[in-house]
Amino acid sequence: MRVLTVLHWLNLGGIELQTLHALPWLRRQGIEMDFCCTGPPAILDREFTALGCRIWRIPKTANCYAAAQHLGRLLARVPCALVHSHFGYTSGGFVLGAAGMRVPAVVSVHSSEPLSLYRWRGRPVLGRLRARWLAWHRRLIEHNATAVVGHSRVNLNAFEPGWTHDPKKYRVIPNGIDFPAGRWTRTAARASLSIGRVPVVLHVGALKEEKNHCGLLEIFRQVRKRMPGARLLLVGDGPLRRQVQRDLDRMRLTRDVRCEGSQRDVWCYYAAADAFLFPSITEGFGNALVESQSAGLPIVASDLAAHHESVAPSQQRFLFTLPHYAAAADLVVEQIEAARAGRNPWVAQSQSFVRDRFSTERYARRLTRLYQELAP
Structure with missing residues (x-):
């Protein structure tokens, strides 16, 4: 056929x-x-x-x-x-x-x-x-x-x-989602991206209005107050690229945020990150949320109906109501600290959930x- x-x-x-x-x-x-x-x-x-x-x-x-x-x-x-x-x-x-x-x-x-x-x-x-x-x-x-x-x-x-x-x-x-079999270790991914031992927040998504990069940067700005050495990686490109750069300049975040553009292999970034942040205003599903959970990442995302389908039940308590960006920043810090302490069984549970279903x-x-x- x-x-x-x-x-x-x-x-x-x-x-x-x-x-x-x-x-x-x-x-x-x-x-x-x-x-x-x-x-x-x-x-x-x-x-x-x-x-x-x-x-x-x-x-x-x-x-x-x-x-x-x-x-x-x-x-x-x-x-x-x-x-x-x-x-x-x-x-x-x-x-x-x-x-x-x-x-x-x-x-x-x-x-x-x-x-x-x-x-x-x-x-x-x-x-x-x-x-x-x-x-x-x-x-x-x-x-x-x-x-x-x-x-x-x-x-x-x-x-x-x-x-x-x-x-x-x-x-x-x-x-x-095409789930690669262990292509990147955390150490190798960080070395490849020239990232040291700092907390890394990741976002993967087109630079479009519905992805809410303005809110994303505000959340990260508040995370940095709690974690001064934190870095944000933005993977994706789109019509709002210049606007995002202006927002970075205005918020004085240019030294702490890396704009990586579109990447064919996003799994290196998932392996290098400590948490995945996805504050979209509207979504139909959220492929990047499934990818990040499959890679074993803690997630923080906006509380949208679609995200209740793509986010495993074990991580749905890390969905926040827009535009409560201070609460979102608290969740990001909580996820990073739990991961570093090895006290986040919900991440392994969500990994199994998405790999079984998607x-x-x-x-x-x-x-x-x-x-x-x-x-x-």
Whole structure:
């Protein structure tokens, strides 16, 4: 079976890396995958093509009918058994194009709200236009998608509150994480990153508004008052890079915070850190939270509904209410001190929890079952 997966591009994002890691498992079960991208060539293109995937490009457009035409023309040239769009709330044109070619279509919803609408919340007139545009997509998805996959229950609750009444169309398939087998020791990771014996707080995430880097820096500033030698590592890149740098200058944290940019191998950072901090304002799941727990890290994160799915019960008492940043700083210090004293059994418990539930193999098996059911 050949599946055409629709993405913006094949960059170092959570969806792209999850798909890359799942490919070997999918191929063992008879699933071949090609890609339709609306963006330019990106860093992972070579790795996907090396695995036998073909990459096609169609123009990016905000017009659902134009998107449907572009995809329909591609499907006429490149037959496939199924189309899988990862554009979430804005998949309307793609499922319409697939329906026009009588190809089953799956929509993946990765967030608990349309992030484009969230970022426009301070612009009421344009925000209302954006809401109408999203409603257009929503109607097209409702009428043309064969199935809608939420990568957490929270995502489906937001997308379609009554989704449990139609279990054939709406499915929950949690994200899968590729867990490396002990590639880094703490000593080797710290030596590789030139980090001494100081407390290290880690954050992994795109530099975007919803990741709440302003709150993150405020929490770390308060942690430093309790732990003067502490360091913060920021792994990720994005449109707010300059704003983050300005905030570092304003808060006089430039000497204590390292901005590492996007990294293909984040496991070195997980191995080197003492605690993982994730104060997002909105999330659909939180892949980095699963990765950090899998690496055996204590976590402190915002108390979001999605985090109650990705954080093990043993560590959920370290979820804090936004914007209580002083309380969050207390939790970070508590986690670091407990880890250094060897009195944190909840970390091993959470490691087992996430590895049992969120492996790449388990994700690929569930996805294969869905594909085979929709396009036997």
